[in-house]
Amino acid sequence: MTIDEIVLLLKASQANGLTTLQELILRSSWEGKTYANIACEADYGEERVKKIAAHLWQLLSCLSKEPINKSNFRQTLENHHLSKAHQQLVKEFNRAATAISLEFPSGSVSLNSRFYISRPPIEELAYAEMAEAGSVICIKAPKKMGKSSLVLRLLARAKKQGFHTVTLDFQQADKAVFASLDKFLRWLCANVSRELQLEPKLNDYWHEDMGSKVSCSIYFQQYLLPALSSPLVLVLNEVDWVFEYQEIAGEFLPLVRSWHEQAKRVEIWQKLRLVLVYSTEILIPTKLTQSPFNIGLTINLPPFTKEQVQDLAQRHGLDWTDGKDADSLMAMVGGNPYLVRLALYHFVGKGGLQRDLRQLLQQATTEAGIYHDYLKQYVLALRDEPELGNAFYEVINTTSYVKLEPALAYKLQSIGLINLEGDVNDGLRLRSTPACELYRLYFRQYLKKSEHFNNSYVERLKQENQQLFVLSSLDELTQLVNRRYFQTYLQIEWQRSARQSTPISLILCDIDYFKIYNKTYGNSAGDECLRQIANTICNCINHSPNNSSFSYSKSMISSTASAFVISQRGDFREESSRVLVARYGGEEFAILAQVEITVAMDIAEHIRDQVKALGIKCEYPSIGGLPAAVLTVSLGVASVIPAIETEPATLVNAAEEALYKAKRKGRDRVVV
Incomplete structure (x- = not known):
């Protein structure tokens, strides 16, 4: 056994766990420190330390069925292994501890969270690409698939390497920003300046005769990048919002590509490392040679595999090594990271040791289910866009697949409701299927073609949403x-x-x-x-x-x-x-x-x-x-x-x- 296993075993076997002083005595004794040294470090009397230690040796003697004292503590237990009974005890203790320290799956998974599941080789490829001069990384995935969590780790790696980092979220830009290309590019430059704590000097570099795109490039080339002592990682989040404005997107996306191309011949542009984050395919009619999405590294975040679901379950204190529970959960929600995490959060945090997964999945598509609060947001969104609702209705009410109009198919894919199969460059041949069985079963109850929702039902949903938010x-x-x-x-x-x-x-x-x-x-x-x-x-x-x-x-x-x-x-x-x-x-x-x-x-x-x-x-x-x-x-x-x-x-x-x-x-x- 290791000292960590010994400490954990005692914590699990004692109703009151271990005090800080008890744990200090165990770890210090393992290292061979004397009672006098331990007492000095802990700021306690030596007699008190000896008294507590004697109690610990008695506990360990009972657990190991061998006499334990300070002199033989490490020598004896280091050669022991945890018995099956003790392993089960520790496992139950870890489960309980996990339930207490659960994280509700909301937003990006923090850097110090044990619930982040890496998807090799994606992270390492992204880190390597970011280290390349003038690189571009395009991260594409539907909502709730882990884009923000990956970006968080990219930024942490960049900071560790001494890079400057700036993140701009186009979703936060006022509508007025998209009134013209000039306004949009000035907003971009002003915000990058502010994030870098540089004084905005747009008027010094902006020339009407040269146009907004050239002025923006000059601003980066002659002011922003030279002011930095190390590379700049610029994350452009929610790029989809730019797609909504065809005139701006048709100019901005080729501009992004031109910056990447300039890095091959102009040294200062090698400082810029771009990360573009988006949820849907671009529908703007740009030339293939002008699109920024066919350069650099393109990352499509996949769903979790069965092995990754089992790994995440283990981190929640569950033993799913036989694969049966992982199969049951994935049969309902697929490998969607958010849906999987939400299931594990509720399963462990609300009585997972007493109830089985079958009960949770049986209720999943009902108003009493754990997903109802999340899915009803889609109900309201589809109600506001009847054309989109009709398209999704077709998808969930067919036994094979549906060919949808490309704009509708890509929008449904971007919010995570459907999967698309086929050639993404030929939208007319794309085949649409529900992203998971949960969506098919749930939305069949709430969608009716051409008469999705009556007003009273929608109002009830809105009121219910407010009440649940307050109560939760x-x-x-x-x-x-x-x-x-x-x-x-x-x-x-x-x-x-x-x-x-x-x-x-x-x-x-x-x-x-x-x-x-x-x-x-x-x-x-x-x-x-x-x-x-x-x-x-x-x-x-x-x-x-x-x-x-x-x-x-x-x-x-x-x-x-x-x-x-x-x-x-x-x-x-x-x-x-x-x-x-x-x-x-x-x-x-x-x-x-x-x-x-x-x-x-x-x-x-x-x-x-x-x-x-x-x-x-x-x-x-x-x-x-x-x-x-x-x-x-x-x-x-x-x-x-x-x-x-x-x-x-x-x-x-x-x-x-x-x-x-x-x-x-x-x-x-x-x-x-």
């Missing part, structure tokens, strides 16, 4: 918003702070030894404890000495107290709140505020004092050295002024590290 964002026990909503809110506030160059602070608050409290006093007492502390945190925000500079949002139900409320259109609109309190995990709370670090520290200290003042008694006979005779909290604080190219995960990671240090130093404290 609220933690029932504490009436705080949940982690899912917190993550959405953090993304929005991060972007706003980046645009305004204002600080944003995160406080993570963890109840000390709460699992032991819950076990000692019962779940009812634990629930009441969570409610009290949630209310205390909210009161601390409302009555903080700094509360004149911000307001607090407890939930999103009331429009007068919410950080964001749902408008009649079902979207977000901003309110005045600048602080959000959320239930971040089991016994963890998150406080996100647009304040400086000193204010955040004051808030954290106020919360710590007031929670302690509640006087919630906690007496654990088996544990000594508690920070107090009453329940306490540890808090980690982090603050930053975000940069556009950075991710909110940097703030979260820093706060988690600070919280970890607070717990390592003895709990009941604030660490920044």
